[in-house]
Amino acid sequence: MTKQQIPYRVLIGKPGLDGHDRGAKFIARALRDEGFEVIYTGIRRTAAEIAATAIQEDVDVVGLSSLSGAHLRLFPEVVNELKARGGADIPVLGGGVIPDEDIEILLREGLNAIFTPGTPADVIIQSFTKASQQHRDHDFQR
Amino acid sequence: MISKGEELLTGLKEQDPRAIGRAISAVENNGDVAADLLAALDQDLIDKVLVLGITGPPGAGKSTLTAGMIKTIREQGQRVGIIAVDPSSPISGGAILGDRIRMMDHALDPDVVVRSMATRGRLGGLCSSAGAAVRIMAASGCEVIIIETVGVGQSEMDIVRLADITLMVLAPGFGDDIQAMKAGILEVADFLVVNKSDQPGAEALCMDMEQIFSAKVEESGITRVLQTIASENRGIDTLLATVHRFAEHLDTHGIKAQRRSQALDAETLDWILEILRPRFILAMKDNPKQTDPRIRAQELINTIHNPHNITP
Numbered sequence: 502m503t504k505q506q507i508p509y510r511v512l513i514g515k516p517g518l519d520g521h522d523r524g525a526k527f528i529a530r531a532l533r534d535e536g537f538e539v540i541y542t543g544i545r546r547t548a549a550e551i552a553a554t555a556i557q558e559d560v561d562v563v564g565l566s567s568l569s570g571a572h573l574r575l576f577p578e579v580v581n582e583l584k585a586r587g588g589a590d591i592p593v594l595g596g597g598v599i600p601d602e603d604i605e606i607l608l609r610e611g612l613n614a615i616f617t618p619g620t621p622a623d624v625i626i627q628s629f630t631k632a633s634q635q636h637r638d639h640d641f642q643r
Numbered sequence: 644m645i646s647k648g649e650e651l652l653t654g655l656k657e658q659d660p661r662a663i664g665r666a667i668s669a670v671e672n673n674g675d676v677a678a679d680l681l682a683a684l685d686q687d688l689i690d691k692v693l694v695l696g697i698t699g700p701p702g703a704g705k706s707t708l709t710a711g712m713i714k715t716i717r718e719q720g721q722r723v724g725i726i727a728v729d730p731s732s733p734i735s736g737g738a739i740l741g742d743r744i745r746m747m748d749h750a751l752d753p754d755v756v757v758r759s760m761a762t763r764g765r766l767g768g769l770c771s772s773a774g775a776a777v778r779i780m781a782a783s784g785c786e787v788i789i790i791e792t793v794g795v796g797q798s799e800m801d802i803v804r805l806a807d808i809t810l811m812v813l814a815p816g817f818g819d820d821i822q823a824m825k826a827g828i829l830e831v832a833d834f835l836v837v838n839k840s841d842q843p844g845a846e847a848l849c850m851d852m853e854q855i856f857s858a859k860v861e862e863s864g865i866t867r868v869l870q871t872i873a874s875e876n877r878g879i880d881t882l883l884a885t886v887h888r889f890a891e892h893l894d895t896h897g898i899k900a901q902r903r904s905q906a907l908d909a910e911t912l913d914w915i916l917e918i919l920r921p922r923f924i925l926a927m928k929d930n931p932k933q934t935d936p937r938i939r940a941q942e943l944i945n946t947i948h949n950p951h952n953i954t955p
Contacts, residue, residue, distance in 0.1 A: 538740060540740045540743055559661075
C-alpha cells in the first residue's frame with residue numbers, strides 16, 4: 502500500500518462557547534468527500550479536550566472553527582495544548598469570522614492557515630491536504 | 644539508536660496516549676513496524692482483557708450506552724478502551740467519525756482510550772486492524788475494551804465477532820427493522836439490551852426478545868435480555884454486573900478461549916488476503932487477459948505459486 506492510498510485523518514473541533522457549527526460541519530463533509538477520515542468532536546469543547554482527542558486519534562491535522570470572536574485566545578491555546586502533549590508536529594488550521602489584522606497574529610502564534618467566510622471551499626481543502634501531506638512526510642522520516 | 648517500534652512499545656507500557664495512537668495507526672496502515680510491534684505485545688494482558696462488542700441499528704442508543712458504560716467502568720476503577728467503527732464512503736473513501744461526540748466528557752481522562760476507525764471499504768480488512776487495535780489497547784493496560792459499530796452490513800458483523808461478548812442494542816419503535824433482524828440476533832448476540840426502556844413498546848419488545856433468547860438462558864442461567872435508559876445512566880450497573888458474570892461463565896467453561904481462537908483464525912485469514920491483495924493486483928496488470936474471471940483467477944494463483952511457469 503502506498504502512503505497516498507492511506508486516508509488522511511483530520512479532527513474538526515469547535516473550541517469555546519459558540520454553538521454555530523454549520524461551518525464546521527460543512528468543512529467536515531467537504532473533507533470526507535475528498536477522502537479524509539474526519540473525527541468530529543461536537544460543539545463547546547475546551548482546547549485541552551480537543552488536543553487530547555487529536556493525540557489519541559493520531560490525526561494528521563486539526564481544524565478549528567470559531568465564530569464567537571474568541572479565536573485569538575482559543576486557537577493558540579489548542580496549539581499550546583498539543584505541544585504540551587507531545588503533538589507539536591500536528592498542524593492546526595483555523596476558520597471563522599476573523600478580522601484581517603488577527604490573521605497575522607494567529608499565524609505568528611503557530612497556526613498553519615486561517616480561513617475566513619470569503620475563502621473558497623477548494624482553497625480550504627487544498628490547505629488541509631497540503632498540511633496533512635507534510636505531516637505524513639515528516640512522520641515517514643521519523 | 645532505538646527503532647520506532649521499540650519507542651512505541653516503551654510508550655505503550657508507559658500508557659503514553661501518543662504512542663498508543665501511533666501504534667494503532669502503524670497497524671491500521673500496515674506500516675513497516677506493524678509486525679515487530681504486534682509480536683512484542685504483552686500476551687498476559689491480552690489474555691486477561693475483556694472485549695465487549697456493541698452493535699445495533701442507528702438511533703438505538705449505542706454511543707450513549709457506550710458512554711454510560713465508560714462512566715460506570717471508570718467508577719469501578721478500571722482502565723477502558725473504546726474502538727468506535729463507522730463506515731467509509733464507498734465513493735470518496737472518506738468517513739465522518741462522530742461517535743466521539745458522546746464520549747467527550749472523558750476526553751481528559753487518561754484511562755479512557757478511544758480510537759475511531761473507518762471501515763475503509765476493504766473486504767474484511769478492518770477486522771485485522773480492529774483486532775490489532777484491541778491488542779495494542781490491552782498491552783497499554785486497558786482492562787475492558789468496547790468495540791462499537793453499527794449493526795448493519797457484513798463487515799460490521801465480522802468486527803463484532805472479535806468480541807468475547809456481544810451486546811445488541813435495540814429500542815422500541817423500530818418496528819419492521821427489528822422483525823427483519825430477529826433471525827440474525829441469536830447468532831450474533833449474547834445479550835439483548837432494550838434501551839430507552841421507559842418508552843412505549845419497550846415491554847412488548849422485551850417479552851418478544853425474552854422468548855427468542857429463552858433457549859440461550861438455559862445454558863448459563865444468566866438473564867440475556869436487559870433494560871437500560873442510557874441517557875439517564877439507568878440500568879447500566881446491572882448490565883455490567885450481568886456481563887461480568889457471563890464473562891466468568893465463558894472463562895470457566897473454556898468458551899472464551901474457544902471464541903478467541905476462532906477470532907484469531909478469522910483475523911489470520913483477513914491478513915492473508917490483505918497481504919496477497921497487492922501482489923495479485925500487480926499480477927493482473929502484468930497479465931491482462933479477457934478470459935472468464937474465475938479461470939483467470941486460478942491462472943494468476945498458479946503463476947504466483949509457480950513464478951517461472953514451470954509446468955509440474
